[in-house]
Amino acid sequence: MPLTGEFYLTKVPILDTHQKIFGYHLSIKDQEDRSVSVNALADILVNVNFEKIAGNYPVFLKVEPEVLKHDILDYIPESKVIFLLSPGQLSEEDVQIIKELKNLGFRFAFEYSPDFEKVKDTADFILVKTSQIDSNVYLLKDRVILTDVYTLEDYKNYLNEGFRYFKGDFIFKPSTIVEKKIDPSKLAVMELFTKVRESFNPPEIEEIIKRNPDLSISLLKYVNSAAFSFRSKITSIRHAISILGQRNLLQWLLLFLYRAGESEPYAETLLEVSAERGKTMEILAQQINLPDEEVEKAFLVGMLSLVDKLLGVPAEKLIKELNLDEDIVKAIVEKEGVLGKLLNIVEKTEEGKVGEIADTIKQLGLQLNDVMSAQLKAFAWFEEVNLV
Secondary structure, three states: OOOOOEEEEEEEEEOOOOOOOOEEEEEEEOOOOEEEOOOHHHHHHHOOOHHHHHOOOOOEOOHHHHHOOOHHHHHHOOOOOEEEOOHHHHHHHHHHHHHHHOOOEEEEEEEEEOOHHHHHHHEEEEEEOOHOHHHHHOOOHHHHHHHHOHHHHHHHHHHHHHOOOOEEEHHHHHHHHOOHHHHHHHHHHHHHHHHHHOOOOHHHHHHHHHHOOHHHHHHHHHOOOOOOOOOOOOOOOHHHHHHHHHHHHHHHHHHHHHHOOOOOHHHHHHHHHHHHHHHHHHHHHHOOOHHHHHHHHHHHHHHHOHHHHHHHOOOHHHHHHHHOOOOOOHHHHHHHHHHHHHHHHHHHHHHHOOOHHHHHHHHHOOOOOHHHHHHHHHHHHHHHHOOO
């Protein structure tokens, strides 16, 4: 069923004490940044498969109290979705309904406010701004998600105070980059990426991949994933290279590059966000009828937009290492050109700042729902290829 109305989705990772993904904070808003009505939410959720949005992780879904009384509950998996509500909006009847729904297996999170006391006993999680931390919050810190941790230093400080869950925005900030020498294994992947992009020579590529067992296994997992649905399973490196082609091989190499960074605690999060950015941009580039070469570049721009954080190398230096085209460079570093505009759209949508890119969306001949539809497809794609 096609999406109707003008809505957008934000999906922000919630990280645990190891900077690993614990779950996602999901909100669906209209172009005025207002929460959608219960009927609109019901229409949207018909198009949403929570397993494909978040894999095995829980989703904290921001909703209005009316949802608690709507038959939409029949279509929401209670094992996957944690309802997020504002206590100040809840009536005594709503609180009683929440207690009944908890008995059926539903879970609830609440924003911390002066009205929190009335839902304290039913709260599985509490979302708290750092400025709101008080003695009560410290008593509940095993259930607290701090929502505005913006630097790695702040994250470490709150971690030392015993907090366990954090909104993941801080790992995307430049302050997390301390320039260092690129690990040889990652450098090898980068060199192979450059070779594949500059000169697609399957026999030569096969020899390089076969010398690295990790690359070989990863490639076979990727090509046999649900994203491709080939009639027969691929069992050799040569067959995999020939059937994937240059574009899909480049996508796989970038996915593998992030996987090779798993020694970094936040690599998993960077992988998912950048991969979904790339795929969203690729889909939008196709929708505005960019040439195939530009569609490929759109994916690369999104995928490379966070790799500097992973490798600890400034974007300008990294881009030179990969010998990328000038338009890719300008898109990533300066947000210039059509690719830069697409990157800006996906970044601002992630941040929930869609008002800042409303004109850009129109300039490209898109609608807000086009962005949301592309996001949903990208989320599903990532869950299918998240094997590399």
